[in-house]
Amino acid sequence: xxxxxxTISEVARHAGVAVSTVSYVLSGKRAISADTRRxxxxxxxxxxxxxxxxxxxxxxxxxxxxxxxxxxxxxxHVPVLMQFATSVVTAARQYDHDVLxxxxxxxxxGLRRAAASALVDGLVLMDVELHDSRVPxxxxxxxxxxxxxxxxDSAGLTCVDLDFARAGALCVEHLAERGHTEVALLGAPSxxxxxxxxxxxxxxxxxxxxxxxxxxxxxALSCEENFDQVSTVIxxxxxxxxGLSGLVVHNEAAVNHVLGALRQHGRRVPDDVAVVAICPDDxxxxxxxxxxxxxxxxxxxxRQAVRLLMEKLEGHTVPEDxxxxxxxxxxxxx
Amino acid sequence: xxxxxxTISEVARHAGVAVSTVSYVLSGKRAISADTRRxxxxxxxxxxxxxxxxxxxxxxxxxxxxxxxxxxxxxxHVPVLMQFATSVVTAARQYDHDVLxxxxxxxxxGLRRAAASALVDGLVLMDVELHDSRVPxxxxxxxxxxxxxxxxDSAGLTCVDLDFARAGALCVEHLAERGHTEVALLGAPSxxxxxxxxxxxxxxxxxxxxxxxxxxxxxALSCEENFDQVSTVIxxxxxxxxGLSGLVVHNEAAVNHVLGALRQHGRRVPDDVAVVAICPDDxxxxxxxxxxxxxxxxxxxxRQAVRLLMEKLEGHTVPEDxxxxxxxxxxxxx
DNA sequence: ACCGATTATCGAAGCGCTTCGACAGAGGCG
DNA sequence: CGCCTCTGTCGAAGCGCTTCGATAATCGGT
Numbered sequence: 001x002x003x004x005x006x007t008i009s010e011v012a013r014h015a016g017v018a019v020s021t022v023s024y025v026l027s028g029k030r031a032i033s034a035d036t037r038r039x040x041x042x043x044x045x046x047x048x049x050x051x052x053x054x055x056x057x058x059x060x061x062x063x064x065x066x067x068x069x070x071x072x073x074x075x076x077h078v079p080v081l082m083q084f085a086t087s088v089v090t091a092a093r094q095y096d097h098d099v100l101x102x103x104x105x106x107x108x109x110g111l112r113r114a115a116a117s118a119l120v121d122g123l124v125l126m127d128v129e130l131h132d133s134r135v136p137x138x139x140x141x142x143x144x145x146x147x148x149x150x151x152x153d154s155a156g157l158t159c160v161d162l163d164f165a166r167a168g169a170l171c172v173e174h175l176a177e178r179g180h181t182e183v184a185l186l187g188a189p190s191x192x193x194x195x196x197x198x199x200x201x202x203x204x205x206x207x208x209x210x211x212x213x214x215x216x217x218x219x220a221l222s223c224e225e226n227f228d229q230v231s232t233v234i235x236x237x238x239x240x241x242x243g244l245s246g247l248v249v250h251n252e253a254a255v256n257h258v259l260g261a262l263r264q265h266g267r268r269v270p271d272d273v274a275v276v277a278i279c280p281d282d283x284x285x286x287x288x289x290x291x292x293x294x295x296x297x298x299x300x301x302x303r304q305a306v307r308l309l310m311e312k313l314e315g316h317t318v319p320e321d322x323x324x325x326x327x328x329x330x331x332x333x334x
Numbered sequence: 335x336x337x338x339x340x341t342i343s344e345v346a347r348h349a350g351v352a353v354s355t356v357s358y359v360l361s362g363k364r365a366i367s368a369d370t371r372r373x374x375x376x377x378x379x380x381x382x383x384x385x386x387x388x389x390x391x392x393x394x395x396x397x398x399x400x401x402x403x404x405x406x407x408x409x410x411h412v413p414v415l416m417q418f419a420t421s422v423v424t425a426a427r428q429y430d431h432d433v434l435x436x437x438x439x440x441x442x443x444g445l446r447r448a449a450a451s452a453l454v455d456g457l458v459l460m461d462v463e464l465h466d467s468r469v470p471x472x473x474x475x476x477x478x479x480x481x482x483x484x485x486x487d488s489a490g491l492t493c494v495d496l497d498f499a500r501a502g503a504l505c506v507e508h509l510a511e512r513g514h515t516e517v518a519l520l521g522a523p524s525x526x527x528x529x530x531x532x533x534x535x536x537x538x539x540x541x542x543x544x545x546x547x548x549x550x551x552x553x554a555l556s557c558e559e560n561f562d563q564v565s566t567v568i569x570x571x572x573x574x575x576x577g578l579s580g581l582v583v584h585n586e587a588a589v590n591h592v593l594g595a596l597r598q599h600g601r602r603v604p605d606d607v608a609v610v611a612i613c614p615d616d617x618x619x620x621x622x623x624x625x626x627x628x629x630x631x632x633x634x635x636x637r638q639a640v641r642l643l644m645e646k647l648e649g650h651t652v653p654e655d656x657x658x659x660x661x662x663x664x665x666x667x668x
Numbered sequence: 669a670c671c672g673a674t675t676a677t678c679g680a681a682g683c684g685c686t687t688c689g690a691c692a693g694a695g696g697c698g
Numbered sequence: 699c700g701c702c703t704c705t706g707t708c709g710a711a712g713c714g715c716t717t718c719g720a721t722a723a724t725c726g727g728t
Contacts, residue, residue, distance in 0.1 A: 005450065005452065005476075048450075050447065050450035050451045051451060052392070052451060052452050053388075053391070053397070053451040053452055053453040054387075054388045054389070054390075054391030054392040054397060054452060055388070055392045056388075057387070057388030057391075058386070058388040058389045058392050063387070063388060065434070065453075068435065072416065072420055078412055078413040078416050079412040079413070081416075082406060082412050082415075082416060085435070086406055086437055089435055089436075089437045090437065090439050093439070093440060093444075098434055098435075098436075098448070098453065099434065099435045100399070100432055100433065100434055100435070101402065101419070101423055101432075101433045101434070101435040102423075102432075103420055103423045103424065105423075105424050105427070106427060110427075113384065114432070116339065116382075116384035117384045117385060117386060117387040118339065118386050118387055118388060119387040119399075119432065142339075225620060226620040226621065226622060227590065227593070227594075227620075227621065227622040228622045231622075256561065256590060256591070256594075257590070259561070260561075260590075260594040260597075263594075263598065264597065286559060286560040286561075287560070287561065288560060288561040288562045288565075
């Protein structure tokens with residue numbers, strides 16, 4: 001156990017200056033002579049001074065903490081969510097902010113509490129539904145917020161996400177270029193569509209529209225996450241659609257089951273059936289064969305979300321919608 | 335955007351009492367007449383008062399926030415980590431605390447900063463290695479901490495975890511009871527063992543000891559997480575050990591690959607090979623066939639970690655080691 | 669050599685809360 | 699009835715920091 005915490009006044013005394021001078025050295029909000037600055041910084045180092053977060057928050061009305069609101073809903077792929085979360089934390093630290101983790105079980109009250117108590121300066125919300133109960137609250141809060149994902153009506157909100165519609169279309173276009181004429185989308189579990197989760201629906205819309213545009217035959221299905229169900233769906237698909245030769249899989253948990261089921265049914269990838277996935281690179285690379293895929297740029301999304309939030313905290317206005325363009329990486333499955 | 339935040343003095347004025355009286359009503363630290371209490375609570379409700387977290391932290395020297403230190407290392411199964419994290423958050427809220435999320439990229443400095451600035455009152459560390467660089471720092475900090483997992487030398491620390499050695503043994507004993515005479519452990523990726531992650535090694539030790547105790551033949555292998563490598567390992571195993579009929583799998587990401595590989599090699603589960611997994615119930619239940627398994631009681635571990643931390647924050651002494659007993663659920667794979 | 673502008677620093681007033689000691693008033697006891 | 703003990707409430711003193719306005723020192727221009 002170490003001794004009592006060092007305060008700013010001890011630093012001031014040690015450096016032979018006023019408390020306010022130390023504060024200005026640390027914040028850089030007023031000009032300070034090089035000599036004084038050095039003396040102060042030396043004292044800070046020698047004494048091991050760390051500003052008290054509570055005092056700072058009280059005096060400056062800025063906690064330097066943002067909330068990350070992360071409900072963990074059924075059917076969501078947790079590793080991807082954690083990629084977002086990690087990049088939010090990393091980005092926040094670059095702006096000298098910390099991250100408070102809020103989960104689902106308090107519901108919207110958690111947001112209200114954290115905001116009203118000035119625990120946090122702003123909010124990043126993940127796993128946004130089309131009709132998300134947290135959204136009305138956001139407009140009520142004094143604190144700025146950024147959503148990762150789009151609700152049905154995003155007017156007045158700041159939202160960031162991969163352009164999933166475009167991603168879905170991109171997969172279809174790739175298969176079309178490879179000469180496939182009949183394709184299928186295996187999407188999220190049905191519960192995710194039912195809940196109205198934006199990204200799942202938008203991928204499906206992009207897929208469907210692109211199928212129409214390119215003149216292919218195509219069908220979009222939901223896809224559960226256990227092997228037997230995947231195997232059944234694949235069997236049916238192969239059975240009822242003999243012309244089918246291209247598969248788009250937008251379901252991280254099921255993607256390996258899909259490959260397993262194709263193997264089980266004697267289909268080779270990519271010779272008999274081509275597969276494009278929308279999933280993180282590590283999953284695509286680790287599959288057998290490695291999958292052609294559109295990755296979800298979680299790191300970039302998280303970083304942008306934080307950047308936008310920081311802009312809003314500065315009082316700047318920011319674009320409402322930020323859609324990141326998907327990129328397709330060709331591997332061995334198409 | 336809502337109006338300026340309500341302060342305690344506005345509540346006091348509204349209720350016709352002193353500021354300190356409001357404080358005592360809210361904290362319950364002094365006796366207050368029923369009548370006054372009611373008036374104050376009414377005013378709190380009417381005005382929508384939320385105490386300012388910074389001011390409270392400054393005056394009381396308690397931030398009511400704990401840090402959750404969660405490095406996301408390669409080879410760790412993220413959904414399981416998130417189960418821990420979620421239960422830590424939920425449990426913390428029950429003690430009226432919030433959770434600050436710290437990740438790896440700041441290293442130990444993040445801990446030091448959060449602790450020294452009084453941002454947090456205590457720490458919960460996850461993903462502990464046998465020789466964890468964060469551990470020496472902990473003994474230096476004034477703030478109490480609890481580890482989820484055990485380092486090599488846990489003396490002076492408070493640690494909670496599933497008794498993985500016992501879990502490994504339990505799986506072997508179950509297979510022995512079922513009459514199997516030759517078994518294998520498929521464990522974590524080799525990088526996890528190399529890093530010296532406690533839970534992987536302890537499971538292996540428990541497995542090995544139990545194999546010796548029960549007089550079975552057995553081998554413990556590490557296990558990578560892509561299908562081809564799993565398939566190769568399984569093939570070798572079946573080839574070189576014709577008597578092998580029991581498998582213990584301690585690798586959430588590989589467990590489905592193991593089943594796929596057995597299927598590929600024409601082995602039926604459980605008729606030809608019995609499989610016991612150490613993994614969350616949802617994975618075990620969703621597999622085909624549903625797996626006999628020992629689950630990792632993430633919710634319980636997280637809850638205990640928080641409970642112990644809160645005890646320490648109260649100044650109580652707590653046991654150094656808390657090992658939760660594993661329980662095996664029999665399903666269709668053995 | 670003097671004046672106004674500029675630069676560097678200081679002191680003090682809060683930020684909103686908790687907590688300590690003080691103190692009225694009520695109640696119990698001899 | 700006086701004294702003492704509780705109860706319930708109040709006022710004030712911080713907690714450690716930021717920020718505002720004031721002031722002293724410095725400087726260039728004439």
